[in-house]
Amino acid sequence: MRKQIQVGMVLGIVILLLDSLGCIQIASSWHESDSLQTGPYVDEIIFQIIEHPDDRFLALQAGEIDMDLDFFHPIHLPNIWELDIDIFSSLRNGYGQITINCQRYPLSISGFRRAFAFAFDKTRITAEIMDGFSQEHDSLVPFVNSWCVENQFDWHYYTNQSDIGNQILDDLNFTINPSTGFRLAPNGDPFEVVILYSSASSEIAGGSAQIGVDALHSLHIDARREEYLYEDISGGAYDMILYTIDFDDYNIDWLAHEYWSENADDYYWNIARFENDTYDNWRNQLLYGTTYEEVYEAAKAMQEILHYNVPRLVVYEDTYLQRYRNDQFTGHVGDLRKYITGPWTMRKIHKIDGTFGGTVTIGMAEEPESFNIFLQVSDYSLAIVDNLYPSLYDYGPDMVPVQDLAESMVIETHMDNQNVPLGHTRFTFDIVHNATWSDGTPLTAEDVVFTFTYDYERAQYMTPIPRFIGNLTSAYAPTTYRVIIEFDTESYWYFNYCGFTYILPQHIFNNETGIGYQGWNTWNPVFDPEEPNVNCGPYTFSNYEVGEFYTIKRNPNFYYSTFSIDSSTTTNSSSTTNQTNDSFPLNWSYAVSITLASGSTIVIIYCTVAIIRKRKEESILLHTKELNQ
Incomplete structure (x- = not known):
């Protein structure tokens, strides 16, 4: 039975396409009826570098910082008793896992990897390492x-099902050497397996x-196990x-690249060096399917193939816990993507008395490694940059x-508009008229067009190239605030590429x-004062001192800027000790409103309410059953 041990169940939400791609109009209901985007309400956010977790906790207790960007281990929960500190919890959109080198004999034998998976006891991690704040999980x-x-x-x-694992190895002729007590490979050679883990995490990774x-x-x-540094394994000798893997969204087009x-032989894309013809046969359907059913069928089959062949073994999916103070500010937003210290909290947080202004200080363990939006990889860089770009x-x-910038969107295929070439997909976006770059230059449709042109042109100078850029056929601006982007195929995933790319x-x-x-x-904004750093988000970069702090300040020209605080759209923090603020209240009416074009047979971009509700009901039933046992 699946074991659900968590404080707050995070509900999966996904963008769905149903039936064939057709023409739709997404209305601007967010602008007219909801103020989620409005803000920010504080003067500045200071990201203060405090390396040691104990020092961050002491700073939080003393009121020197208001939030801790990093997550803490549940064994520290009993030490948090202050009335002014709340705890946010969320099941992780990611996991800890063991990547297996599928090109190294005898690990190249799928039965060997499957035997290892059967023998690995994930319940030990839940009980002995995570103190119950994780759940067993298999799917990648x-x-x-x-x-x-x-x-x-x-x-x-x-x-631990080592009896099954041993039987698999016996059947594969992994004989046991009576002298050493260890198995030999089917070719008769002795071998050793070394599991590498990060030297920065002896407790969780080492355990x-x-x-x-x-x-x-x-x-x-x-x-045996052995500590490593990243540079020690960057060539694939393991x-x-x-190590852990986290996902920034709920898209799964990465399944078509990481195990292809x-x-x-590409260490960047396929670190497991996995090869499987049957898996490859599902790739095009995953990438270019145009209905939910087509994409789901491919996604399910690919997960099942990976589950059987085990190029990676998920060893835990844990619950993230974050601490924040509740005595000065309210309006924290539990974000399913970025948790309690994400950009929505930065947008909506405000002083308890409802007035404008104030400084929010966030402690974080490491320096941001770059402010180049094409290179940044750490959460510490993203925590800042997510507030700067539209x-x-x-x-x-x-x-x-x-x-965000878009006021409306229309998606068309040849069936809806004869001017769209057969097999192509065309997006038409109308954008806001009041967006301005931080140097005073107006943001127009030409900037949006240039963004995708830049992606296309820079692809010749980079490896790997951006996903789907090879399918881009045109991007142009017929008016100052209208953008048209066209692709040479139909795909479920094009909206994600168009919609969520930072505009330059x-x-x-x-x-x-x-x-x-x-x-x-080579662009190195912030760290090189000679490099340009022009933004258009709710905040602009203000100041920094290496090893000490990084400050962003409220952008008074932000296109959703407001001069009144609508507390109805924020999640107020309770002053109750160890209050768990699970998430921003899910409101299914938040799904973007849709108007279908005449003759179209498509519904696009909506919450998979049925799937999510089913997940939630299963979780509640399982958890209730366990409590009653």
């Missing part, structure tokens, strides 16, 4: 994602790696590596698309007088 799509088919698998790798070693020993396999056989759409707190200022990045197409990876 996180449980919080509605595409996940975890509950449809015929078997699971949750408990999980040891459980992996114990699993291998239960299979009579010579094994047996198994334990043609990327088996996009046509944004993910709302409940992962439903929310209009053309006058800064152009190839004639600006950063240029080749300069995408």
